[in-house]
Structures are given as C-alpha cells and as structure tokens.
Amino acid sequence: MQVSGALKQQHERYQAAHARLWNGPPKLALIEAAKVEEDKTHWPEWKRQEVEFDDHVNTWREVVRSCLERLASDMRSAIGKGRPAKAIILEVLERFPGVSFAELKGPRRDKNIVRARQVAMFEVYDQRDDMSTPMVGNLFGRDHTTVLHAVHKIKAMKAAGDPLYPLDEGM
Numbered sequence: 001m002q003v004s005g006a007l008k009q010q011h012e013r014y015q016a017a018h019a020r021l022w023n024g025p026p027k028l029a030l031i032e033a034a035k036v037e038e039d040k041t042h043w044p045e046w047k048r049q050e051v052e053f054d055d056h057v058n059t060w061r062e063v064v065r066s067c068l069e070r071l072a073s074d075m076r077s078a079i080g081k082g083r084p085a086k087a088i089i090l091e092v093l094e095r096f097p098g099v100s101f102a103e104l105k106g107p108r109r110d111k112n113i114v115r116a117r118q119v120a121m122f123e124v125y126d127q128r129d130d131m132s133t134p135m136v137g138n139l140f141g142r143d144h145t146t147v148l149h150a151v152h153k154i155k156a157m158k159a160a161g162d163p164l165y166p167l168d169e170g171m
Helices: 005-022 055-079 085-094 101-105 111-127 133-140 144-160
Strands: none
Touching (some): 085 101, 085 133, 111 144
8 A cells, every 4th residue: 555755754753743742653653545435343333233113213213304304405595595695785775875795794883874774784684585684794794682673773764764875865
C-alpha cells in the first residue's frame, strides 16, 4: 500500500506533535486509504446479524417514517412560498430614493434610512409567512425585537392613515 507524500507528512507531523504533548507516540496507526470495507468483527452480535422486530415496532417505525416524510414535504413547500426577501426589499427601496440596501444593513439612523428599514422589515415579515422575526432581523443585521418594533410601528402608521413612503408625503 503506497501512501501519498502529503498524507505521510501530515501523519509524521501529527506523531511529532503528539509525542511533544503526551511524551510518547500516538496509538493511532497510519490510515490506509485503500481500506474500503469496514471491519465489523468488533461490533456486537445483534449489529452483525439481520434483526427482525415485532409487528408493533415495525408499525411504529412506519408511523414515524410517514410523519417525518409529511413534515419534510410541508417544510419544502413552506420554503418555496412567497417572493424572495431580497426582491421585496428592493421593491421597497424603489420607493425610497437615495437609500441603498447597504445603508439598511448599516448602523446609520437617519430619519429616511430608519423609515426605509422599518417599512422593508414590515413588508418582508408580512409577505413571508415562513420567516420568523429572528430570520428577518438577520437579513438587516438587527435583533428580532427591532423587527417587532418596526412591524408594530408600521401597522400603527397604516391604521392612522399616515403615509409610509416619502413620495406619498410630497417630500
């Protein structure tokens, strides 16, 4: 069995470091790259043989397997719902001239940037049911409580009839 030079050097460095740290050679042997079949002689008897379970165990496994498959399909369908969050954010930014996505993620708290950030957080949270507040906050580099504040504030502004966008205010 021929071991490549880089792998051999790696093992030699490992052995030298182990000898320095533990005052002796390691107990691990050089890994054989060609060893494909796993040695099962050290396994317990019940793992080496085919095991047949009772009907109630097989029924339980089928129930669990079907539940997991249903859950996985539900999660796959939930992930695919809604528009991409970036598209929603870019649509909001079209209504806020002079504000970029980098500024939304940045630390600045200018009035126009804060309003754009809050509206974008609200729109993403409102349109993407599959995204939690921590997930929305991660998009903007913020905490989930910031997202909650933005959602409540924009809902209150909508209820009061206040304009959300600067173009609507006539700025």
